[in-house]
Amino acid sequence: MNRVCTLSLFLIRDLFRSLASLVPLAAGFTFYGIAFEYGMDQAQFITVAGVGLGAICLLTALLLSGRANRASFYPFAARLPRRSELLAAVPLGSLAVTAVMALLMTEAALLQHKLTLDFPSALWIIPTWLAFWLFMAALALPLSSLVSRDGSHMVGYVLITALLVANDRRSFLEERRLHWLSRAVTAILLPMATLLAQASAGSYGRSYLLAMVLTVAYAGVLFGLATALLKHKDLLWPE
Amino acid sequence: MLRASELTKRYSSTLALDRLSLDVPAGAVFGLLGPNGSGKTTFLKLVMGFIFPDAGQIDRGGLSTSRIGYLSEHAFYPTRFAVRDYLTTLGRLGGTAASPQAGISVGPAYSTAGGNALRGEIDRLLAQLGLDEFAGRRLGALSRGTLQRVGLAQVLLGNPDLILLDEPVLGLDPAAQKFMRDEILALHLAGKTIFLCSHNLDEVTRVCTHVAVLKQGRLVRAGPLPEMLGARSQIIITTDSLPADLASCLAALSSGITADDGQVTLNGEARAHKAQALRLLLDGGVDIQRLEERKISLEEIYLEVTDSAQFPGSES
Numbered sequence: 001m002n003r004v005c006t007l008s009l010f011l012i013r014d015l016f017r018s019l020a021s022l023v024p025l026a027a028g029f030t031f032y033g034i035a036f037e038y039g040m041d042q043a044q045f046i047t048v049a050g051v052g053l054g055a056i057c058l059l060t061a062l063l064l065s066g067r068a069n070r071a072s073f074y075p076f077a078a079r080l081p082r083r084s085e086l087l088a089a090v091p092l093g094s095l096a097v098t099a100v101m102a103l104l105m106t107e108a109a110l111l112q113h114k115l116t117l118d119f120p121s122a123l124w125i126i127p128t129w130l131a132f133w134l135f136m137a138a139l140a141l142p143l144s145s146l147v148s149r150d151g152s153h154m155v156g157y158v159l160i161t162a163l164l165v166a167n168d169r170r171s172f173l174e175e176r177r178l179h180w181l182s183r184a185v186t187a188i189l190l191p192m193a194t195l196l197a198q199a200s201a202g203s204y205g206r207s208y209l210l211a212m213v214l215t216v217a218y219a220g221v222l223f224g225l226a227t228a229l230l231k232h233k234d235l236l237w238p239e
Numbered sequence: 240m241l242r243a244s245e246l247t248k249r250y251s252s253t254l255a256l257d258r259l260s261l262d263v264p265a266g267a268v269f270g271l272l273g274p275n276g277s278g279k280t281t282f283l284k285l286v287m288g289f290i291f292p293d294a295g296q297i298d299r300g301g302l303s304t305s306r307i308g309y310l311s312e313h314a315f316y317p318t319r320f321a322v323r324d325y326l327t328t329l330g331r332l333g334g335t336a337a338s339p340q341a342g343i344s345v346g347p348a349y350s351t352a353g354g355n356a357l358r359g360e361i362d363r364l365l366a367q368l369g370l371d372e373f374a375g376r377r378l379g380a381l382s383r384g385t386l387q388r389v390g391l392a393q394v395l396l397g398n399p400d401l402i403l404l405d406e407p408v409l410g411l412d413p414a415a416q417k418f419m420r421d422e423i424l425a426l427h428l429a430g431k432t433i434f435l436c437s438h439n440l441d442e443v444t445r446v447c448t449h450v451a452v453l454k455q456g457r458l459v460r461a462g463p464l465p466e467m468l469g470a471r472s473q474i475i476i477t478t479d480s481l482p483a484d485l486a487s488c489l490a491a492l493s494s495g496i497t498a499d500d501g502q503v504t505l506n507g508e509a510r511a512h513k514a515q516a517l518r519l520l521l522d523g524g525v526d527i528q529r530l531e532e533r534k535i536s537l538e539e540i541y542l543e544v545t546d547s548a549q550f551p552g553s554e555s
Contacts, residue, residue, distance in 0.1 A: 006331040017319035072315040075393050078287055079305050079332040234290035 003080065007089035011064045012097060024060045028101045031056065032108065039114040042122060043200040050129050050196055053102050054136040061094035061140030069146040071237045084227045091137035098133050121202055128199040131215045132192060138219035141226035149229050163188065191215045240265040240401060240432045241286065246295035248281050255281040257456040258295065263449070268423060268433045270443040273453030274545055279436035280312055283403050302401055305333050308394035312405040314386040318379025322370060322389055323361060325378060329393050330357040364392045384415035391422060402426060404435040408442050420446055440537045450537065452544050459544045471535035474505040474513055479526040489516055
């Protein structure tokens with residue numbers, strides 16, 4: 001775990017010493033400016049900011065994995081007993097960056113009176129978002145060039161785009177009697193949707209917990225997939 | 240220490256290594272030579288586990304890759320980090336855990352004791368490699384020679400048992416080359432096994448105990464360097480005239496001796512018969528005009544086995 005933390009910290013520092021760090025920062029500022037323009041209550045905050053920061057988490061994970069996918073990383077890779085440690089450092093770093101951004105965003109919104117939070121129920125935001133962001137960070141791994149094998153990440157992008165489009169056009173699918181596809185899309189996205197919806201409604205019962213467990217399990221499956229892809233991949237990093 | 244058996248590696252349609260078998264003895268300084276694209280760097284990356292062979296096996300003598308120091312051919316570093324910062328991060332990652340000689344603790348990287356030991360190890364390496372004054376400088380602001388010393392510092396961090404160096408003197412000025420050579424020799428004296436790839440044949444001749452030559456991914460020559468050079472060295476004795484009976488006597492001393500046209504040549508191990516040959520010639524009343532020892536250079540062997548002699552500028 002120490003190695004993962006060290007590597008994660010290094011990746012974050014490496015990212016924030018480069019121009020690439022402007023990407024998550026700009027995304028964060030833009031999101032804040034748009035999402036908080038008219039203020040938010042706690043329910044909106046959980047879903048809107050959760051998803052927005054989740055997207056930033058995914059973006060940051062992609063950037064961090066890009067930092068690790070370079071020839072300068074050979075000495076680091078040489079010291080790791082398992083490649084999965086390199087992978088684990090990416091979502092960890094991404095979670096840390098997103099958490100700091102969320103904290104700053106929340107503080108700014110509170111100070112500008114654009115957000116109202118009810119304590120102690122607002123504390124449930126923390127595990128809700130962490131589970132969701134973990135999923136998003138893990139999702140970035142198979143989509144990264146670090147893990148990609150023979151263009152597998154492109155397949156991932158196509159699948160995710162198709163899933164999001166299908167989710168957006170569920171009524172269209174129903175009209176075309178593609179009920180099975182509509183139900184499949186709903187089922188795939190159900191844990192994350194339920195997690196945010198239940199938290200937004202302030203309902204932290206069995207459904208919420210099950211949704212959280214399934215979201216974390218999704219993250220585990222995605223991490224396992226990324227580990228399997230990277231395990232026997234030739235590390236021919238750009239020099 | 241390191242053994243490769245029938246190692247084959249292919250990059251799509253390019254055969255990088257073709258059934259390469261190599262045995263690197265413990266404590267050796269092993270030089271791997273070959274033209275560009277002959278598979279030298281590929282072999283190092285296979286040893287490090289960065290890439291995987293299509294066929295064959297590598298026996299690292301029970302060493303994990305984290306116990307192997309690796310210096311890549313091109314100096315790529317995270318340019319915005321300071322030297323000490325970079326080395327500290329690498330030290331915390333590992334390769335130091337099983338290093339009782341270096342005095343680095345096995346415990347958590349962030350523990351005070353481990354941190355102190357690591358700091359001490361880095362201080363020692365910075366001093367040893369003359370990097371004291373550069374400890375706080377950013378890697379991006381360093382010269383090629385200094386970067387190569389930083390590279391060597393990261394290789395030595397954690398006291399690895401096996402050291403792989405890919406073109407360690409590439410692009411270095413003569414002073415930096417000498418520094419690197421001295422360091423390699425010091426590591427050899429300390430009992431380390433060193434494996435280096437190089438195009439610098441003079442450097443290889445000076446530091447290596449063993450040499451192998453690759454050509455298009457195939458091993459074309461391998462062995463201890465003194466044997467390789469000695470087997471092809473000659474002693475040539477030039478006389479005014481050489482009687483036929485004397486020539487027969489000389490040839491009878493060793494199969495490695497040829498005598499004709501007034502010239503006696505002692506090839507390879509037959510050079511040990513130099514004194515006997517000279518005595519026979521002097522006793523036979525032959526006037527010896529010239530005694531010459533011709534040592535074959537590694538360059539000659541290299542050009543011969545790689546068929547590179549036809550290229551412009553090369554010597555045959």
